[in-house]
Amino acid sequence: QKEVEQDPGPLSVPEGAIVSLNCTYSNSAFQYFMWYRQYSRKGPELLMYTYSSGNKEDGRFTAQVDKSSKYISLFIRDSQPSDSATYLCAIASTDSWGKFQFGAGTQVVVTP
Amino acid sequence: GAVVSQHPSRVICKSGTSVKIECRSLDFQATTMFWYRQFPKQSLMLMATSNEGSKATYEQGVEKDKFLINHASLTLSTLTVTSAHPEDSSFYICSARLAGVSYNEQFFGPGTRLTVL
Numbered sequence: 487q488k489e490v491e492q493d494p495g496p497l498s499v500p501e502g503a504i505v506s507l508n509c510t511y512s513n514s515a516f517q518y519f520m521w522y523r524q525y526s527r528k529g530p531e532l533l534m535y536t537y538s539s540g541n542k543e544d545g546r547f548t549a550q551v552d553k554s555s556k557y558i559s560l561f562i563r564d565s566q567p568s569d570s571a572t573y574l575c576a577i578a579s580t581d582s583w584g585k586f587q588f589g590a591g592t593q594v595v596v597t598p
Numbered sequence: 599g600a601v602v603s604q605h606p607s608r609v610i611c612k613s614g615t616s617v618k619i620e621c622r623s624l625d626f627q628a629t630t631m632f633w634y635r636q637f638p639k640q641s642l643m644l645m646a647t648s649n650e651g652s653k654a655t656y657e658q659g660v661e662k663d664k665f666l667i668n669h670a671s672l673t674l675s676t677l678t679v680t681s682a683h684p685e686d687s688s689f690y691i692c693s694a695r696l697a698g699v700s701y702n703e704q705f706f707g708p709g710t711r712l713t714v715l
Contacts, residue, residue: 494639522706529602529691529706530642574641585632586704588641 489513490577492589501598505562509575509589512556516587519551520576521560524591530574534560565596601625602694604707611682612715619677619710621692627672628694632704633665636689648675682714 492509499505507521518537522530534549536542542549550559558577562569575589601624611617621631629650634642646656646667654667666678675694679686689711693704 492641520703527689527709527711529604529693529708531706532703535703585644585647586642588643590641 489587490575490589492575493592494590496593496595498595498597499565501565501567501596503565503596505560505565505569505594505596507560507562507573507575507592507594509558509577510556511558511577511587513579514553514556515579516556516577518578519549519558520578520586521547521549522574522576524572524574526571533573562594565594567596567598570594570596600696600705602692602705602707604690604692604710606710607708608711608713610713610715613683614681617679617682617712619679619690619692619712621675621677621694621707623673623694623705626694626696628675628696629672630695631669631675632693632695633667633675633677634691634693636691636709638689642691645677679712682712684714687712687714 490511521534523533524530536549539551539553546563548561572591572593574591576586578586603622605620631648633645635645636642644657645660646654648654648667648669650669650672656662669675689709691709693706695704
């Protein structure tokens with residue numbers, strides 16, 4: 487079993503819709519949760535970072551963490567065609583400081 | 599701030615040759631840099647952790663004699679793929695962690711696409 491599970495998609499939504507992405511993880515030692523966006527043939531860029539259960543909002547992006555269920559989510563409101571990319575969740579623990587476990591990445595396509 | 603560059607961005611080489619990829623933190627010091635490999639439509643797989651002034655730590659299954667890592671300064675780490683073969687063709691991405699911070703954040707380079715013929 488992979489430590490981090492993420493549906494690879496593709497997920498296709500119309501412009502303006504809410505994009506809902508999620509990951510599940512198996513190790514309760516994970517305490518740091520990140521979401522990265524990766525455009526084709528580019529390196530990942532950090533979107534959201536959190537280390538506690540609950541919601542964290544940044545503009546059109548909301549990250550949600552439920553440690554009891556080992557489930558994390560990313561919501562993108564008012565999606566734009568420029569949001570079309572692959573979104574990767576990344577999780578880390580203090581035991582393996584700096585070593586991230588990445589999800590497979592979900593490809594998102596926002597159609598005009 | 600927190601920009602990481604990689605050079606080259608793309609390289610094509612013949613089987614059996616060695617290829618060096620550079621990873622630089624441009625505006626910050628990085629005591630730790632990470633090297634990842636990403637195959638098409640797959641996620642990033644950590645290859646090794648590189649600490650300035652010490653030997654790299656390799657993940658299970660990654661051959662340290664094939665993937666040579668040198669982290670000679672706080673702003674530069676290099677990955678050398680020795681005797682490259684077509685199966686080494688992949689997207690290699692480095693990341694750097696800010697020195698002296700307590701939070702767990704990595705800044706990624708733009709990646710290097712290696713094609714071995």
